[in-house]
Amino acid sequence: MLAACAQQPKTAVTDDFAGLDAKSDSFSYRMKIVGSLDYGQTSSSTKYTKTPRYRAFKFAGNEGDQVDVWVRSTDGGDAVAWVLDNDFHIVASNDDADDTTLDSHVSVALPANASATHYVVFRDYGLSTAHFTVDLAPVGPACAIDADCATFSAPGAVGEVPQCNFGSHHCQMIRPEDIHCGGFIANVHNCPMGYMCQLQTSHPDVGGSCVAQP
Numbered sequence: 001m002l003a004a005c006a007q008q009p010k011t012a013v014t015d016d017f018a019g020l021d022a023k024s025d026s027f028s029y030r031m032k033i034v035g036s037l038d039y040g041q042t043s044s045s046t047k048y049t050k051t052p053r054y055r056a057f058k059f060a061g062n063e064g065d066q067v068d069v070w071v072r073s074t075d076g077g078d079a080v081a082w083v084l085d086n087d088f089h090i091v092a093s094n095d096d097a098d099d100t101t102l103d104s105h106v107s108v109a110l111p112a113n114a115s116a117t118h119y120v121v122f123r124d125y126g127l128s129t130a131h132f133t134v135d136l137a138p139v140g141p142a143c144a145i146d147a148d149c150a151t152f153s154a155p156g157a158v159g160e161v162p163q164c165n166f167g168s169h170h171c172q173m174i175r176p177e178d179i180h181c182g183g184f185i186a187n188v189h190n191c192p193m194g195y196m197c198q199l200q201t202s203h204p205d206v207g208g209s210c211v212a213q214p
Helices: 002-006
Strands: 031-036 046-048 054-060 066-073 079-084 090-094 104-109 117-124 130-138 161-165 170-174 195-199 208-212
Touching: 046 117, 054 130, 066 079, 066 117, 079 104, 090 104, 117 130
Parallel strands: 031 054
Antiparallel strands: 046 130, 054 117, 066 104, 066 130, 079 090, 079 117, 161 170, 195 208
């Protein structure tokens, strides 16, 4: 049902944040800042209503940072998302990530700005009441194998290890328990120190998961 809804023609979103000033008395009528995020964090579920029109999370980012943002609804909302700089200029935006979802996905390199303060801003496409989560992640450098990511790290990625994502060919931080290891597949991932690969008993050829050694 979700995919069918996402495929319906939609009018392009043309929202403009020009002239917005966080210190002005009118700011709260247009936008509500609901929290701050560090790289690697996912927000708690946040309720959206049409008043004010936008919700926003602050984050600190520097020129050249490649950021990856997902805004997802937990109860059927239709997310629209923007990344703004400290002057509320639009850096990037997205309505639907693809034809199969109503979630929003923004991946962009931050341009130069005098301030490190940036915002992830979102609303519901139809201004309907819904709940959303915001995921803010840094995108690592290009890679071909896991060893290329040995020196990659990300703020907020506590307990996670660097790994090459063979789909995007960029480094990412991941929990050891989420690593797909072993098996007779191309580009096999190995488990980090202190973990061992537990293969599926019935299908060892497809690999398994990393589990902490006793």
